[in-house]
Structures are given as structure tokens and as C-alpha cells.
Amino acid sequence: MENEKTGEVLRVASDEERDQAIIDAGFIPGWIGEGGLRPEPLHDFEPDTWNWETGRALLEAAATSINPRVAERRNIRMANSAAEKRTSLNTIHCSYQMVAPGEFARAHRHTINAGRFILESKGAFTTLEGKKVFMEPNDIILTPNWLWHGLGNENLEAPAFWIDFLDDPLVAALKTIFFEVRDEDYKEMPIKEGSHHHIRWRDLDLQLEDLVPDPNGRYGKRLQLQTPSIPTMRLYIERFDKHMTVNPVKSTANHLFICAEGSGTTKVEDKTFNWQRGDVIAVPSWKLFNHRASINATLLEITDQPVIEALGWYRETTV
Numbered sequence: 001m002e003n004e005k006t007g008e009v010l011r012v013a014s015d016e017e018r019d020q021a022i023i024d025a026g027f028i029p030g031w032i033g034e035g036g037l038r039p040e041p042l043h044d045f046e047p048d049t050w051n052w053e054t055g056r057a058l059l060e061a062a063a064t065s066i067n068p069r070v071a072e073r074r075n076i077r078m079a080n081s082a083a084e085k086r087t088s089l090n091t092i093h094c095s096y097q098m099v100a101p102g103e104f105a106r107a108h109r110h111t112i113n114a115g116r117f118i119l120e121s122k123g124a125f126t127t128l129e130g131k132k133v134f135m136e137p138n139d140i141i142l143t144p145n146w147l148w149h150g151l152g153n154e155n156l157e158a159p160a161f162w163i164d165f166l167d168d169p170l171v172a173a174l175k176t177i178f179f180e181v182r183d184e185d186y187k188e189m190p191i192k193e194g195s196h197h198h199i200r201w202r203d204l205d206l207q208l209e210d211l212v213p214d215p216n217g218r219y220g221k222r223l224q225l226q227t228p229s230i231p232t233m234r235l236y237i238e239r240f241d242k243h244m245t246v247n248p249v250k251s252t253a254n255h256l257f258i259c260a261e262g263s264g265t266t267k268v269e270d271k272t273f274n275w276q277r278g279d280v281i282a283v284p285s286w287k288l289f290n291h292r293a294s295i296n297a298t299l300l301e302i303t304d305q306p307v308i309e310a311l312g313w314y315r316e317t318t319v
């Protein structure tokens with residue numbers, strides 16, 4: 001089909017030819033594909049779940065062949081099931097990590113903000129700025145932007161496992177990732193008690209007992225953790241009594257939920273995920289979701305809500 005030029009205006013014989021001529025000239029027509037204005041956000045991440053029993057078995061199998069001295073960390077990424085994703089959601093992410101008995105991994109620091117929720121530890125530690133912090137199951141350790149942190153496991157029999165949660169998809173999208181390594185002498189290192197980057201489960205457990213569920217049915221007993229060193233993620237711990245169901249909500253924030261104890265289900269739009277200790281649920285933004293506890297249960301919630309709020313885009317609705 002021939003194009004006919006009239007003055008400087010290109011005339012084409014069909015819509016396809018018009019669009020192709022624009023693409024051939026190095027543009028993309030603003031009226032096709034992504035980038036256009038829509039009444040509501042479209043999300044290319046799916047609601048998803050990862051199972052701890054499966055993750056633990058896979059890490060144990062990898063223990064003999066993956067050396068953290070080479071790989072930096074022995075972890076498996078909770079990649080979203082949507083096509084070609086390496087992260088759990090588009091701003092926040094989780095991985096399962098293992099440290100073998102008697103194993104140590106060198107210290108490093110990065111601009112990514114991170115934290116770890118401890119699944120199993122009988123003598124595992126994180127080093128924070130050159131001091132050892134020993135970790136108990138269900139403790140949370142924060143490793144904020146540019147803080148030196150290493151890790152090791154002094155137990156010679158039992159491996160240690162935890163869930164890393166990070167803002168790395170956000171930092172990667174903004175092209176602001178920096179990373180450095182250094183060796184530390186873990187044998188001579190002092191032990192730190194009472195670091196403000198160490199949130200102890202035993203303290204959380206006591207605080208939760210003094211709370212009451214939200215009278216409007218939106219939450220169980222819910223506590224926001226003090227994490228001022230991490231501006232990109234907000235953490236809540238939420239406890240549900242047996243058979244408690246909270247009201248559905250959807251918001252422009254992304255959510256990852258880690259089951260700390262008990263079991264239950266999370267419904268996200270038309271999908272229902274079962275969870276028990278160590279399992280992780282990903283709820284992309286603008287998806288209606290709610291939780292139901294099968295037995296007494298506690299979830300750790302990680303959300304990018306402070307980022308969305310800071311930029312003026314936070315919305316929530318119950319329909």
C-alpha cells in the first residue's frame with residue numbers, strides 16, 4: 001500500500017500503517033499499549049504464596065553445593081508467578097535463607113533496606129556494625145540502608161533459617177543500589193545486647209497480649225513496630241483469635257505477610273491461600289483481601305505504605 005505525502009503530513013492508508021510509521025520513527029503511539037490513563041491501576045504482579053516446608057527442603061538440598069563464600073548468601077527468592085518476575089512484588093520482596101551449622105558469611109552493606117524474620121536459630125547471629133547480635137526464633141533484625149551486616153551460625157549441629165524482606169525492587173527501579181563487602185573477625189567480635197535493630201519476639205508477644213482487636217473488625221490485635229531506620233517499609237505484627245475473620249480491604253499499598261504462628265487463610269480477590277508458620281503471602285496493591293484464622297495465629301505484615309503515603313497516592317476502600 002502506498003503512502004501519500006501532502007506537504008509535511010504523512011498520510012497512510014490504515015490505522016496499522018499509521019502506527020507502524022510512528023514506531024519506525026522511534027516513537028510509540030500514545031493511544032496503544034501501556035502508559036495511557038486508566039480509571040484504576042493495573043497490576044502486573046499476581047497474588048501469590050510460598051510454602052516454608054518446601055523452601056526449607058530446597059535449601060537443605062542446596063546446602064552442600066552452594067557455598068556462601070562464593071554465592072554471598074544461600075537464599076532462594078520468592079519470585080512472583082506472573083511472567084518473568086524475580087521479585088515477590090514490584091516494590092518489596094522476600095527470600096528464604098539458610099546458614100549451615102558452623103558456617104559464617106562475610107559482612108556486606110547495601111543501600112537496599114532489609115530485615116530478617118527468624119524461623120530457626122540455635123546460635124545464629126547477625127553482625128551489626130561490627131557487633132554480634134544473637135537471634136531467637138520469631139525475632140526480627142533490621143539491616144537498614146548502608147549498615148554493615150554479616151552472619152554466622154555457631155551451632156555445629158543445627159542449620160539456621162530465616163526470611164529476608166527487602167525493598168530491593170524499589171531501589172533497583174530507582175537505580176540507587178550500591179554494595180560493598182568486608183571481612184570481619186567473628187571470633188573476637190563483641191556481643192551486642194539490646195540493639196534497636198533487634199526486635200525480640202518475647203517483647204512483641206507481651207505487648208500483643210495487652211491489645212484489643214479493632215472494634216470495626218478491620219484488624220486483630222495489631223501493633224506497628226518501631227522501624228524509623230527504614231523509611232520504605234512499615235511493619236505490623238497482628239494476632240488473631242481462633243476463627244477470627246477481618247473485613248476485606250484494598251489499598252494502593254503492597255503487602256507481604258509472614259505467618260509467625262498458627263494457621264489460617266488469606267483471600268485475595270478470587271484466590272484463597274492457606275498458611276502456617278513460615279509461609280509467605282504476597283498481596284499486590286489494589287486487590288481486595290482479608291485474613292481468617294483457623295486457630296490462634298500471628299502474622300508479620302510488611303508494606304510499602306509509607307512510600308505511597310509520602311508521595312500522596314495512598315487510597316483504600318472496602319469494596
Ligand SMILES: [Fe+2]
Pocket residue numbers: 108110114143149
Ligand atoms: Fe545483606
